[in-house]
Amino acid sequence: MTLSGNQKRKMKSAARLYSVQALFQMESSGQTVDQVRVEFLDHRFGAQVDEATDMIEGDQGHFIKTLEDAVNYQASIDQMTDRGLVAKWPINRIDPTLRALFRAAGAELLQSGTPPKVVISEYVAIARAFFPEGKEAKFVNAVLDHVAREARPEAF
Numbered sequence: 001m002t003l004s005g006n007q008k009r010k011m012k013s014a015a016r017l018y019s020v021q022a023l024f025q026m027e028s029s030g031q032t033v034d035q036v037r038v039e040f041l042d043h044r045f046g047a048q049v050d051e052a053t054d055m056i057e058g059d060q061g062h063f064i065k066t067l068e069d070a071v072n073y074q075a076s077i078d079q080m081t082d083r084g085l086v087a088k089w090p091i092n093r094i095d096p097t098l099r100a101l102f103r104a105a106g107a108e109l110l111q112s113g114t115p116p117k118v119v120i121s122e123y124v125a126i127a128r129a130f131f132p133e134g135k136e137a138k139f140v141n142a143v144l145d146h147v148a149r150e151a152r153p154e155a156f
Helices: 005-029 033-044 060-072 074-084 096-111 116-130 136-151
Strands: 048-050
Touching: 005 033, 005 060, 005 096, 005 116, 033 060, 060 074, 060 096, 074 096, 074 136, 096 116, 096 136, 116 136
Parallel strands: none
Antiparallel strands: none
């Protein structure tokens, strides 16, 4: 089966969302990256939630790389994120969903060839999905712009 470009983009977007959810789950439950990776690949990707809702199939390779890079480079990502945050709000004081989002996005900004504008746009959309009423999307955009300029200055 050959996938269209649009289908590939949707699968990468789903992988990004799953990466944020997996990182959040790791932090809140104390599970290891291996435990969470297996759970998501075996039970979340393409799962049917109920008769009306199917979870989209995600790009497994993108999910695994983002998740592992977020864990392996967490210290660097957190430091860059801290520099993008207001000084009195270090990363350990922000919402855990946003922390997971910053770590997944930071992993992509540091370790993938995806253009920073694409990464920022994708994770801002995820922020909007989690916080539809709030200002978090603008906050995420500003912080990720700072992280992207630090992680990949040549792209600007």
